[in-house]
Amino acid sequence: MSKNKLASSNISININKLAQTVVKELKKDNYIFNVLDIYEWPPKGKKLDGNETLRFKRKMCGRFAAIVNKENKNQIEIDDEKVEWTKAVLKWGGIRGNNEKTILNYATQPAESLCRLSEGVASWSKVLAFQRPDKYFIYDYRIAFVLNYILISHNEKIGQYFFIPPSQRINSNSDSKYAYCNLIARLLGKINDGVNLEVFELNLQESYRLYLDLIEQIVEVINDETDNCFHLEGGDKQKVEMALFMKFNEYGEKVKTWRLTGN
Numbered sequence: 001m002s003k004n005k006l007a008s009s010n011i012s013i014n015i016n017k018l019a020q021t022v023v024k025e026l027k028k029d030n031y032i033f034n035v036l037d038i039y040e041w042p043p044k045g046k047k048l049d050g051n052e053t054l055r056f057k058r059k060m061c062g063r064f065a066a067i068v069n070k071e072n073k074n075q076i077e078i079d080d081e082k083v084e085w086t087k088a089v090l091k092w093g094g095i096r097g098n099n100e101k102t103i104l105n106y107a108t109q110p111a112e113s114l115c116r117l118s119e120g121v122a123s124w125s126k127v128l129a130f131q132r133p134d135k136y137f138i139y140d141y142r143i144a145f146v147l148n149y150i151l152i153s154h155n156e157k158i159g160q161y162f163f164i165p166p167s168q169r170i171n172s173n174s175d176s177k178y179a180y181c182n183l184i185a186r187l188l189g190k191i192n193d194g195v196n197l198e199v200f201e202l203n204l205q206e207s208y209r210l211y212l213d214l215i216e217q218i219v220e221v222i223n224d225e226t227d228n229c230f231h232l233e234g235g236d237k238q239k240v241e242m243a244l245f246m247k248f249n250e251y252g253e254k255v256k257t258w259r260l261t262g263n
Contacts, residue, residue, distance in 0.1 A: 012159045019217035035243040060130045082107040093126045133235040141167035142248035149251040163207035179255045
């Protein structure tokens, strides 16, 4: 079982059942097994495939460890290097809106402190995922969208759903806004009467902790169901995050039709 502790004992989402469901979705057409060929990022400029992205993350992880373990340097110099490292991660993530104070906080605060923040998860989860790719994973609008899509597509009734971080996509793209509104409408029971009308959104901290636990559970299920040639260990767990991220393209298109078909 995962060692991650949930932020609340009042979470009703069955993490084991959800992990089983996610694995079924990700194994369709061997999606999870081919994710490194499917994955691409960033949206602008030279796109990296999955293998290149994993190599970049591991390289950046090594650089961060080297900064932390440097000898004969004072804390100010170390913090300055951490800031530059963090800026490189955020640039990779296409995030440019954070001020210097926020970046310094992301660069120098321990993981547990960042996980207690009530905003900015799309930024600081990227920082954590590059620092410790074996333990932390990126949580952004796309990931939350996919998790909630799977949650409500395989359950007649739900009482809670994952926190959905704000996204520039919703404000700048009419199709994304329509998909978002349809997803929220389904979550709140305005499209499908089978969904509990008393459903509510978990807070950011609960959602992120639950997400970390879910990744661990997904990896366990995949490893139990496959032979040793595709076991996920350490930084390879990032493949699950990458698969969820890329599934947004497929699920987003499906959600846009919900209001028209009722399915």
